[in-house]
Structures are given as C-alpha cells and as structure tokens.
Amino acid sequence: EAQVTQNPRYLITVTGKKLTVTCSQNMNHEYMSWYRQDPGLGLRQIYYSMNVEVTDKGDVPEGYKVSRKEKRNFPLILESPSPNQTSLYFCASSLNPRLMPSTDTQYFGPGTRLTVL
Amino acid sequence: DQQVKQNSPSLSVQEGRISILNCDYTNSMFDYFLWYKKYPAEGPTFLISISSIKDKNEDGRFTVFLNKSAKHLSLHIVPSQPGDSAVYFCAALGTGNQFYFGTGTSLTVIP
Numbered sequence: 001e002a003q004v005t006q007n008p009r010y011l012i013t014v015t016g017k018k019l020t021v022t023c024s025q026n027m028n029h030e031y032m033s034w035y036r037q038d039p040g041l042g043l044r045q046i047y048y049s050m051n052v053e054v055t056d057k058g059d060v061p062e063g064y065k066v067s068r069k070e071k072r073n074f075p076l077i078l079e080s081p082s083p084n085q086t087s088l089y090f091c092a093s094s095l096n097p098r099l100m101p102s103t104d105t106q107y108f109g110p111g112t113r114l115t116v117l
Numbered sequence: 118d119q120q121v122k123q124n125s126p127s128l129s130v131q132e133g134r135i136s137i138l139n140c141d142y143t144n145s146m147f148d149y150f151l152w153y154k155k156y157p158a159e160g161p162t163f164l165i166s167i168s169s170i171k172d173k174n175e176d177g178r179f180t181v182f183l184n185k186s187a188k189h190l191s192l193h194i195v196p197s198q199p200g201d202s203a204v205y206f207c208a209a210l211g212t213g214n215q216f217y218f219g220t221g222t223s224l225t226v227i228p
Contacts, residue, residue: 042219097214108161
C-alpha cells in the first residue's frame with residue numbers, strides 16, 4: 001500500500017530537548033516536504049526536498065533542520081524546541097511537482113501533534 | 118504575508134445543493150493550483166487541480182474554476198453530500214517548487 005508514515009504521532013516534550021520526527025514514503029517519490037498546521041494560519045511549508053541531498057527552505061524554516069540522505073526518508077529535526085513550535089506537523093511526498101500529471105499530487109502522512117512545554 | 122487566502126473560515130450548505138469555496142492569491146507567478154480536503158485526525162487528501170493555462174477542470178462532482186485576471190479560484194461541489202463535510206484547503210505551486218496553502222474553509226453539509 002502506497003503511504004507516507006510519520007513517527008511519533010503524538011509527542012509532548014520540554015523546551016530545549018532535541019527531538020526528531022521521522023517521515024518515510026514507499027512510493028519512490030523524489031519530492032518530500034514538511035508542513036505545520038496552526039489555527040488561522042492553515043498549512044505552511046517548513047522545508048522541502050527535490051531529491052537526495054537537495055533541500056530548500058519553505059515559508060517557516062526557522063528552528064527546524066532536515067536531511068535527505070535516502071530517497072525514502074526525510075526526518076524533521078528540532079534542535080532546541082520552543083513553545084511556539086507546538087503544532088500539528090505533516091510530511092508529504094510526490095513526484096517532481098513540475099512533472100507530475102494533473103491526477104497526481106502530494107500524498108500526506110497522518111500528522112504528528114507536537115506539544116512543547 | 119499570506120499569498121494564498123481563503124476568506125471564508127466556514128460554510129454551511131444543504132445536502133444536494135451546490136457548495137462554492139473560494140480562494141484568492143497574490144502572486145501572478147503561481148502556475149499550478151490544487152484543492153485538498155482534510156478530515157480531523159488525518160492528513161490532507163488531494164481533490165482536484167488546475168494548471169494556469171486552463172480556466173476550468175472538472176472531475177465528477179468537483180469543478181475548479183480559475184480566473185487569472187482576478188487571481189481567484191473556486192471549487193464547486195455539486196451535489197453536496199454529508200460526506201463532503203471537511204476542511205478544504207486551496208494551494209498554489211510557486212517558482213522554486215514551493216507550495217503555498219490557504220487557511221482553509223470548513224464545509225458543513227447539512228442532511
């Protein structure tokens with residue numbers, strides 16, 4: 001089954017304690033990205049990656065790091081989490097957005113709800 | 118600054134009637150637009166898309182209209198069904214392969 005998996009699904013942590021949210025896809029997609037969803041702000045892209053070892057900043061990259069060492073994995077790293085990073089996070093993957101057919105799109109994971117105390 | 122805007126946070130429609138969800142954007146360089154549907158506790162799922170070279174795309178009950186001169190797109194759902202109740206996000210693909218999402222419209226279809 002084609003899917004994007006994220007772990008953990010729920011996480012409560014404290015300010016400053018480094019954490020990693022994993023993301024993995026089994027569709028051999030080149031493009032992967034991370035979003036955060038906040039009330040009144042919708043979905044905002046944090047980082048995206050066009051392929052292995054290629055990452056770019058989205059709208060809200062501050063306080064986050066990513067890496068793309070393998071095509072299937074795209075972990076999101078918070079080196080020193082702060083309360084304003086409390087949010088719902090989604091990972092997504094797709095073919096190259098410029099090349100995918102109109103019936104194809106980004107596939108989203110189920111989300112990770114992060115609370116930073 | 119929000120480059121993709123959905124000015125109606127919520128919309129209620131009777132079952133069987135038309136639902137019209139609206140979206141405005143500010144960047145004329147956007148060349149691909151999408152609509153996603155999101156249920157609680159799930160990730161967004163793709164509904165329909167449209168390239169900037171078209172003004173309409175239809176898929177079953179869903180039709181997306183694009184008015185480039187007004188920088189406006191809309192999603193029409195006909196007929197609306199209770200299972201359509203969800204949050205709908207419009208999104209745009211910008212140069213550099215970055216996606217921009219709106220703030221979402223919560224649609225309630227009343228049986």
